[in-house]
Amino acid sequence: MSVKSEPITINLGPQHPSTHGVFRMRVTFDGETIIDLEPIFGYLHRGSEKLAEERTYTQIVTLTDRMDYVSSMLNNQGYILALEKLAHIDPKPRGVWLRMIASELQRIASHLVAIGFLIQDLGAWGTPLTYAMREREKILQMFEMLCGARITNSYLRPGGVFMDAPIQFWDALSEFTEHFPSKIEELEKLLSSNEIIFSRTKGIAVLTAEQAINASITGPILRSTGVNWDLRKSDPYDYYDQVDFNIPTHTAGDNYARYILRVQEMKESLSIVKQCVEKIEPGPVRPHHDETPNLVKPPVGDCYSAIEGSKGELGFYLVSDGSISPYRWHVRSSSLINLTLLKDMLVGTLFGDLFVTFGSIDINMGEVDR
Amino acid sequence: MKTWNGNLLSEEISNHIENSVVNSNEKDVYIEVEKIYLVMKFLKETSGFSFDLLSSVTAVDYFDHFEIVYQLKSLITLTKATIKVKLGFGRKNEPEIDSVYSIWKGADFQEREIYDLMGIKFNNHPNMKRILLWDGFPGHPLRKDFVTNSQSMVPDLKEK
Numbered sequence: 001m002s003v004k005s006e007p008i009t010i011n012l013g014p015q016h017p018s019t020h021g022v023f024r025m026r027v028t029f030d031g032e033t034i035i036d037l038e039p040i041f042g043y044l045h046r047g048s049e050k051l052a053e054e055r056t057y058t059q060i061v062t063l064t065d066r067m068d069y070v071s072s073m074l075n076n077q078g079y080i081l082a083l084e085k086l087a088h089i090d091p092k093p094r095g096v097w098l099r100m101i102a103s104e105l106q107r108i109a110s111h112l113v114a115i116g117f118l119i120q121d122l123g124a125w126g127t128p129l130t131y132a133m134r135e136r137e138k139i140l141q142m143f144e145m146l147c148g149a150r151i152t153n154s155y156l157r158p159g160g161v162f163m164d165a166p167i168q169f170w171d172a173l174s175e176f177t178e179h180f181p182s183k184i185e186e187l188e189k190l191l192s193s194n195e196i197i198f199s200r201t202k203g204i205a206v207l208t209a210e211q212a213i214n215a216s217i218t219g220p221i222l223r224s225t226g227v228n229w230d231l232r233k234s235d236p237y238d239y240y241d242q243v244d245f246n247i248p249t250h251t252a253g254d255n256y257a258r259y260i261l262r263v264q265e266m267k268e269s270l271s272i273v274k275q276c277v278e279k280i281e282p283g284p285v286r287p288h289h290d291e292t293p294n295l296v297k298p299p300v301g302d303c304y305s306a307i308e309g310s311k312g313e314l315g316f317y318l319v320s321d322g323s324i325s326p327y328r329w330h331v332r333s334s335s336l337i338n339l340t341l342l343k344d345m346l347v348g349t350l351f352g353d354l355f356v357t358f359g360s361i362d363i364n365m366g367e368v369d370r
Numbered sequence: 371m372k373t374w375n376g377n378l379l380s381e382e383i384s385n386h387i388e389n390s391v392v393n394s395n396e397k398d399v400y401i402e403v404e405k406i407y408l409v410m411k412f413l414k415e416t417s418g419f420s421f422d423l424l425s426s427v428t429a430v431d432y433f434d435h436f437e438i439v440y441q442l443k444s445l446i447t448l449t450k451a452t453i454k455v456k457l458g459f460g461r462k463n464e465p466e467i468d469s470v471y472s473i474w475k476g477a478d479f480q481e482r483e484i485y486d487l488m489g490i491k492f493n494n495h496p497n498m499k500r501i502l503l504w505d506g507f508p509g510h511p512l513r514k515d516f517v518t519n520s521q522s523m524v525p526d527l528k529e530k
Contacts, residue, residue, distance in 0.1 A: 330428040
């Protein structure tokens with residue numbers, strides 16, 4: 001007996017618990033197989049780029065927090081580096097080490113969110129996500145000690161950071177660096193060789209290196225296809241050339257490779273944090289306002305500067321007309337661009353793979369729509 | 371990663387594609403708007419340049435003209451370069467330029483975003499429609515002549 005079926009188109013999102021925000025997809029199914037998919041953006045568009053044109057350079061730091069709100073420190077760092085390049089500001093060494101510590105901790109926190117919610121999307125409700133969130137919470141508490149905020153940090157300033165870390169921070173940090181490896185091990189024991197996770201993630205939504213590079217895909221997704229490309233190594237900023245770390249890569253390019261790569265990157269980030277703690281020395285954390293005024297006025301010109309964010313290349317393009325606010329402020333958001341091949345990755349897979357793949361790409365709607 | 375000197379790169383380009391370079395400086399190369407597709411194809415496919423990663427595309431409104439800014443990177447030669455195009459002199463309503471989508475798929479969403487927010491049309495793009503705002507939104511908000519009703523955070527301090 002043959003069952004007659006015809007394609008059916010349904011909307012997933014914008015209000016859907018697994019879309020990590022307000023993301024909408026118009027998906028066409030043949031039975032349970034996806035045959036067409038169109039991503040639809042804009043439900044969280046707040047016009048950050050226009051807003052920035054009406055704010056001073058220091059005020060804009062707060063806008064970057066609200067882009068990718070699970071990796072605010074990295075957004076701050078990307079913007080501040082672009083501003084320092086544009087305005088020729090020399091950062092203070094202690095400020096740079098502090099912001100490297102903050103952004104590597106943020107990378108761990110962001111990857112924990114990515115892994116936790118990926119496993120949640122797989123249907124393992126509760127436990128793995130709680131494990132991940134428990135560790136992230138410790139990082140957020142440390143951020144609270146640094147700057148008083150957990151999510152919207154605004155910790156960085158032109159030339160360094162807002163203020164020096166309090167003593168409690170160093171205690172909390174040393175406790176964290178001591179215990180975190182065992183926590184990763186615990187998470188890995190539960191997940192990394194789990195048969196259900198293997199069968200749901202291995203060989204699904206495979207990307208090749210050529211496809212990924214051609215579609216400007218960067219970050220963990222690019223490295224999971226076997227390309228050794230990390231801006232911290234290939235185009236070092238801050239003091240990343242003074243610390244020693246590896247860039248994990250995988251060749252499979254599937255959902256599992258993207259998951260396991262993030263686990264390994266967390267270990268590398270932790271080792272960077274440890275090295276930073278060893279190398280940091282007392283001193284000012286940002287230039288005195290005689291040296292760099294609070295109201296920064298960069299000379300006329302433009303610059304593009306990119307860092308390795310938790311989701312890929314996070315670039316800022318600034319144009320200055322010599323006044324106190326930028327003439328143009330553009331963000332190259334990796335979350336948006338990493339979705340370019342979403343259709344190619346998902347056509348031919350089953351409905352159940354959709355949100356697993358979506359979770360493994362790890363986007364944040366605040367950065368997609370800005 | 372090394373940055374290409376604009377003057378050096380412009381010499382290389384104009385040796386291979388005639389009348390393609392408008393001018394250049396230390397950082398950037400300005401390309402003729404009609405030649406952009408040919409130049410980009412050349413820069414991607416010629417060994418020695420091999421710009422296989424289109425890092426970023428964006429546009430700036432300079433009142434009398436627009437500027438499109440391409441950031442290119444090469445994972446093979448470990449170099450980067452900035453290519454710029456000036457277009458829309460005399461403020462035509464929707465200036466046009468050739469899409470680089472068929473060279474780099476990564477241009478897909480970025481070109482749509484430029485169309486949406488800046489109002490520059492990309493020819494030969496397979497899906498040239500708004501991406502962040504809804505169809506029927508009046509105007510293109512990142513243009514300098516777009517009237518916002520927000521209150522500026524820096525009303526009195528802003529001076530040239």
